[in-house]
Amino acid sequence: MTSGVDLAALMDSIAHIDAMAIDHLKALGVTGSAIAEINIATRHPAIGVVDAEPVGNGLFQIGAGPRHLVQPITVDGEIIDLVAWRSLRPDDWRLLRGVGWALGEDQLNAARSWTDQPPPMMLRTPLDFLRAAGSGFVVTDWSAPAVRSLIDFEAIDVADRALGDVLLNTISKPLRLPRVNVRRRRDELAS
Structure with a gap:
């Protein structure tokens, strides 16, 4: 269980990436200045490396499995979740806690204000977020209720048409509304 884990301390501890990881990130189009911009904007390390394995429901656990790149998901400057992904499959990621619906949520909140x-700007993957120096956002959990809050924006720029289609299909799904029954309370009926 990760609910009691200090995610900021955890992120600090895994942020010391080795030369191999740095070279790999460079080969993927991530620059040192992009990482530095995210570090400054969030006041947290932009990237870390950890051994991880999937545990179902879009989650991962630390401590076993292959090396993953890890990024913090912040809200109001606090790390609420971590997203882990493999460089060979940047479009396949998992969350540590399952509460972070968007990488770059703080930027979305600022744009609302x-x-x-x-x-x-909606980006496709956490790797794209790194390449863009944290400018934009990535939906990390399409099933989260908060995704519907994107309907509040007058416009959203997307990285490609397919991503825009996924966004529109997701936020335009009809809401399931509960049946509302009007019943008198028992104490009212007794009087």
């Missing part, structure tokens, strides 16, 4: 901002 300031109407003079350009539309937020």
Whole structure:
């Protein structure tokens, strides 16, 4: 169980990446300046490396399995979750706690607050988030109820048409509404 784990301390402990990981990130198009920009903006390490394995339901656990790159998901400057992915499959990621629905959620919140901002940029993968120096956001859990909050934006820029289609299909699904029954309380009926 990871609910009691200090994610900021954990991220600090895994952020000391070796030369092999740095070379690998460079080969994937991630620059040192992009990492530095994310570090400064979030006040947390942008990337770490950890051994991890999938445990189902889109989650991972630390301590066994192959090396994964790990990024923090922050809200209001606090790390709420970690997203882990393999460099060979940057489009296949897992969350540590399952509560972080978007990498870059703080930027989305800022864009909601300031109407003079350009539309937020939706990126496809956590790797794309690194390449873009943290400018944009990635939906890390398409089943999260918070994804529907994206409907509040006048516009959202997307990295490609297929991603835009996924977004529109997800947020335009009808909501399941409960049946509402009007019943009198028993104490009202007794009087």
